[in-house]
Amino acid sequence: MADYQTLIKELRGEEVEFYTYSTKDQLRKKLVIKTAAFVTEEDLKKQLSEVTQISAENVQCTKMKSRSGESHSFLISVPKQVDIKNLKSVKEIDHIKVNWQKYNKAQKVTQCHRCQKFDHGSSNSALREMHQTRKTEQMPTDNHNPKDSRPETVPQDTEKIYQR
Secondary structure (H helix, E strand, C coil): HHHHHHHHHHHHCCCCCCCCCCCCCCCEEEEEECCCCCHHHHHHHHHHHHHHHCCCCCCEEECCCCCCEECCCEHHHHHHCCCCCHHHCCCCEEECCCEECCCCCCCCCCCCCCCCEEECCCCCCHHHHHHHHHHHHHCCCCCCCCHHHHCCCCCCCHHHHHCC
């Protein structure tokens, strides 16, 4: 561990561009807390530092973005030594009930199995019509399926056969 720290100090001192993975001691636990949109990051830091008995500098709180604008979710990052059960014991902040959730970092992008494009799935109903139109455009004109080759209406001269 000491070698790791000295190596990083030397590289930063020489202003060398490098990337390194964080050590297990530097990893942090991350949770998502959902509360009212008007709750500030400072309120969350203060309340969580009181409950977990760690300094407010070690609690990182970031307001998450949403598509519609103002979000009511915060990403809480604490040191690895903090007990999650102790952290989840906070049920309300400023008399507002909070909801804790596991943080799931999106590892891969959604890909449609029909068109193989990214950023949408096959369950997206708006794109089903687009997939169906592509499917009909790509179908061959001469179809060898006997059910599809039947005429839709009965010809006029065969009506006498059915009148028996």
